Amino acid sequence: MNDIQHIKHLLQRFYDGTSTVEEEQRLCDYFCNADNVPEELKTDQKMFRHLSECNAKVMPSEDFKQRLLSALDTHAKRSKIRWKRFTAVAASVAILVGIGITFYIKSNRNPYEVTDPQLAYAITQEALLNASEKLNKVDRQLEKVSLILNKNNRKHNQQ
Amino acid sequence: MKKHILTLIFAALFCVSNAYATKEFEDLAEIEGVDYIYISKAMLKNVSEVSILDGFDLGHITSSLSSLEILECDLCDTQKDLNKIRKTITKFASNMELLTKAKEEGTTVYIYSRSDKGNMTDLLIVEDEETEVYVIYIKGDIDEKAIKGLSIF
Numbered sequence A: 001m002n003d004i005q006h007i008k009h010l011l012q013r014f015y016d017g018t019s020t021v022e023e024e025q026r027l028c029d030y031f032c033n034a035d036n037v038p039e040e041l042k043t044d045q046k047m048f049r050h051l052s053e054c055n056a057k058v059m060p061s062e063d064f065k066q067r068l069l070s071a072l073d074t075h076a077k078r079s080k081i082r083w084k085r086f087t088a089v090a091a092s093v094a095i096l097v098g099i100g101i102t103f104y105i106k107s108n109r110n111p112y113e114v115t116d117p118q119l120a121y122a123i124t125q126e127a128l129l130n131a132s133e134k135l136n137k138v139d140r141q142l143e144k145v146s147l148i149l150n151k152n153n154r155k156h157n158q159q
Numbered sequence B: 001m002k003k004h005i006l007t008l009i010f011a012a013l014f015c016v017s018n019a020y021a022t023k024e025f026e027d028l029a030e031i032e033g034v035d036y037i038y039i040s041k042a043m044l045k046n047v048s049e050v051s052i053l054d055g056f057d058l059g060h061i062t063s064s065l066s067s068l069e070i071l072e073c074d075l076c077d078t079q080k081d082l083n084k085i086r087k088t089i090t091k092f093a094s095n096m097e098l099l100t101k102a103k104e105e106g107t108t109v110y111i112y113s114r115s116d117k118g119n120m121t122d123l124l125i126v127e128d129e130e131t132e133v134y135v136i137y138i139k140g141d142i143d144e145k146a147i148k149g150l151s152i153f
Helices: A003-016 A021-033 A039-055 A064-107 A117-158 B002-019 B023-028 B041-054 B079-095 B144-150
Strands: B034-039 B065-073 B097-104 B107-116 B119-128 B133-142
Touching: A003 A021, A003 A039, A021 A039, A117 B034, A117 B041, A117 B065, A117 B097, A117 B107, A117 B119, A117 B133, A117 B144, B023 B034, B023 B065, B023 B079, B034 B041, B041 B065, B065 B079, B079 B107, B079 B119, B079 B133, B119 B144
Parallel strands: none
Antiparallel strands: B034 B065, B065 B133, B097 B107, B107 B119, B119 B133
């Protein structure tokens, strides 16, 4: 079997789907390197050359790793700067909001707020004494209730 | 950093919200015959200084308080106004714990409180008579024992 017939045989096996990887590599080598391919195999040559190009491994350039690392480094620096900017803006907004709220509160002072310390003292004293009396009264009432309950319990236990 | 900023903002907002008087009481103050007084944290700090000079030291109580509010209605025109006050106060106290309810000589006293981690933060005392309502609302770090001790002497 001459070379062309062998190639045709391999092609037949290729199109039948029965060719091995080595046979396909042989076809690829032939079509990629041969210059004088018979007219009836020109279409096959085009297809194999195209397949060969598609399968060709793209090798990165020598400085690829360095460029990649440098690009990653730049990206990290940029995101750090971006984060710093965000922090600065957020802090500024927080400060401005704080100042705004403080001014708002000062300008909208409660009309019922006591501003005279002497008066505030008198009112507070009276209110706290009142609260104190109420709380103590409640305590005394609770003590009374507790005594009654204890009395009842003792009676119940004696019976 | 983000967490810190958010914490600061929330803390600022919390402080601001604490600085306000109770909205419900302010609204009730619009009713004719209602007297309402608000004493701020800053003023309560002043009270402690004045009280030292006066000889009746309240500083140990008032210095840790955020506000003190008093609402009094003894000249309310109508029963409708009184009912509105009662309704508002009951609603306001609904998220507080009722410590006690005592009735004596026609006056009902309600004592409500709110606590955080065992410390009393809110104390609301309501005295309800037939034609009068008197309310004391204390906010802050409340020392109940110290308040009780005021009327023992």
